[in-house]
Amino acid sequence: MGSMVGALRPSERAALRQLARNELPRLYALARRLGGVDPEDLVQESLLRACRSFSSLRDLQAGPKWLTTILTNTWRDWLRKDLREPDEVPVEEDGPFSLYHIIEEEDPFPYSDTLHVDVLGAFSEHDVREVLHRVPPRYRVALVLRYIEGYSATEVAEMLERPPGTVMSQLHRARQRFEREMWSYAGESGLLAGATAGERPGRGQVSS
């Protein structure tokens, strides 16, 4: 840090502001999806950090990804405690879960020819966001960066400063958790009205 702090040249300042303005809707959405904090506060704090380390951005083309990394790191700093908390459902002990199979077993729409599509169709945007936020933060961040923001597993590993192998297993658990939460949410909120979703915990387990 030191002398560079606050020493943005007018051209740099203009470039940063332009970048921030262009990326604002995406950064805000990212902050909301990561969740657990006030999205506006998170975006503003991230932009302040970006301002402080603007000189580390060599190529403006890399700006969007650079801002994503800063926002993700800021979020992780704020959630440090939650990110360490152990899972209520240790995935290893609970066995693999397949949403596809439990839908088939429970058959919530017996007259449907497109059962699986119909089940997914019952989820509104609000529902899917709720499900996403039930996924524990350390898995959620992997899901968001990989499957919503579209970064490769290698890029996610760089952003989270984890070995690629760790990120791959984190992604696997994240998907499993997402599927589990989809099913329990459907049961609790009566999405599959008249269906049997969620009444029999333990179903959907794939015997391995």
Add this chain to the structure above:
Amino acid sequence: MTPPVGCDEAVRRLWEFLDGGLDERDHRRVEEHLAWCLRCCGEVAFARELRGLLRTRTGITLPDEARNRMERFIDELGEETEERSCP
């Protein structure tokens, strides 16, 4: 000679497979499994749908008031005054 992929492994790697995230060898192994395994074929179609839903149905639009507040914030970002310079 590479060992064939079982259903468990095929399913576990499905999302990466769909995203082209597997290396060539693993991609081919999963592909070969899917070519004959009926059970996993349903899983592929479903995984594609589910992944799509995660991407398209978590949309968030920036509310106007929030946009205005943050744009004002951006307008002052990196201001050169003593106290304001990248605090």
